[in-house]
Amino acid sequence: MYIDVIGVDGSKQFGCNLCSMLLGESVLLDAGSASMLSGQQQQEVEMVLLTHAHLDHVLELGFMIDATVTIRDEPLRVMGSKACLEIVQKHYMNDLIWPDFSHIKTSIGPALVYEIIEDRKWFKLPGEITAWAEPVCHGSGARGFFFRSNTGTILYTGDTGPTDSIWEKGSEMDDLKMIIAEISFPDQKTDVAIASNHLTPSLLEKELKKLNKPDVPVYAFHLKPWERHEIEKDVARRFGGRIVILRRGDRLEF
Ligand SMILES: [Zn+2]
Ligand SMILES: [Zn+2]
Numbered sequence: 001m002y003i004d005v006i007g008v009d010g011s012k013q014f015g016c017n018l019c020s021m022l023l024g025e026s027v028l029l030d031a032g033s034a035s036m037l038s039g040q041q042q043q044e045v046e047m048v049l050l051t052h053a054h055l056d057h058v059l060e061l062g063f064m065i066d067a068t069v070t071i072r073d074e075p076l077r078v079m080g081s082k083a084c085l086e087i088v089q090k091h092y093m094n095d096l097i098w099p100d101f102s103h104i105k106t107s108i109g110p111a112l113v114y115e116i117i118e119d120r121k122w123f124k125l126p127g128e129i130t131a132w133a134e135p136v137c138h139g140s141g142a143r144g145f146f147f148r149s150n151t152g153t154i155l156y157t158g159d160t161g162p163t164d165s166i167w168e169k170g171s172e173m174d175d176l177k178m179i180i181a182e183i184s185f186p187d188q189k190t191d192v193a194i195a196s197n198h199l200t201p202s203l204l205e206k207e208l209k210k211l212n213k214p215d216v217p218v219y220a221f222h223l224k225p226w227e228r229h230e231i232e233k234d235v236a237r238r239f240g241g242r243i244v245i246l247r248r249g250d251r252l253e254f
Pocket of ligand 1: 052054138159
């Protein structure tokens, strides 16, 4: 199994792409940069798994369903925590900001269906993958995920500030292959990171100590673009080579 990195930036500026990753061909993890996928790729996405309802993670969900509504074979399944989906339905796809595609009837029924993910239970995804949603400290119904294939498990934090249970759960997993973790701000801006429930390199270092697996590789994403240079310096100083900062176009295999 693989994850293709479509967008990794923690905000939108020229040349930056908001968070979206393709898990195999048919699962899109967050929809910040869904329009970076070709029309064919968008059509092949069966489900969008949302970590939470912040704009940088849901922004292009509306454009993706708009572009594929007349050509889909099945309704697009939009999955997330109950709180996350309620926010998307009430404040985004509400027939005011954007059409409510879950009420638009097509030849295949509604164009989009919402599916609540239960916390802390394995559920199936296409391609022999199972996933687990773990609440994290961020708001807007935020969840991190574990993705497990027959060759190993990935921990994906989504957006989060300091939190505990996802690291405790990760510590139980003997087959943990990699961690994809957010870093949004440099160490110098720790106060802003704490106030907005995000991480800095030093905060992530403390988080990783909650996980008793010092050799598992870590990939960082969600850097604020204007802080990238400072974060890279902090990461190099603090971690040497253990943490790799993801870039658009990277592929992670597990
Ligand atoms: Zn967020
Ligand atoms: Zn975000």
